[in-house]
Amino acid sequence: MIDLHYWPTPNGWKISIMLEECALPYRLVPVNIGKGEQFTPEFLSISPNNRMPAIVDHVPAGGGAPVAVFESGAILIYLAEKTGRYLPADLRGRFEVMQWLMWQMGGLGPMAGQNGHFLMYAPEKIPYAIERYGNEVNRLYGVLDAQLARTGAFVAGAAYSIADMAIFPWVRTHKAQQVALEDFPNIQRWYDALFQRPAVKRGLDLGKDLRAPALTEEARKALFGQTAQSVRDGAHKLV
16 A cells, blocks of 8 residues: 555646556545645655655565655656556666656756746746746747657657656646647647546546635745745654
8 A cells, every 4th residue: 555645736646647547556645735734744754855745655565664755756766666667668768758757857847836836826926037937838848849749649759658647737737837738739639638548537636625726825834935944843843
């Protein structure tokens, strides 16, 4: 059994989709990031970066003590290796997938996150920030569209992989990002195809009733007001 520490966000969806695709048994452990539950000492012991998702695998390969993994990209690799699925074993195929997974982790996710923040959550509109991150997200969509034009199927080639699972949830937010998918026909084709996968639908549906309809002041402070002291306070409670 795997414990999935989760909240319904793009990074959370990556893992719920992967677990559903692999048909792995798991238990949902909600982490209400709007109430700061990611900063509890219990969660800190699993995820030192105070970010969900995280997993605890109680039946790891080879047996032994449970294995805790944080960071969504690392979790995807862990689950792919555990199941032998969605990550090629051959050198070229493996690193084609890994490159696009890292592209999402280091590029699309952080840039789209900042773009969304300044479009929707910043207390004042800052034109430079909106333009800067909006342009970069647009550029990254262009990169992805060109790659999908080359592969004709999935992001890393002919086979569906963890690269697709990592990227899809962030493209899912395209409307909030103010990106028109019709401007990127190869992404549109890929996105529509993935959206029809039953496991993707189940992954997106996981915990959808947990999301608050609006961002409260408590949630704003929990999401955007934390500092190094928040980490120290959590670590102190573990001692």
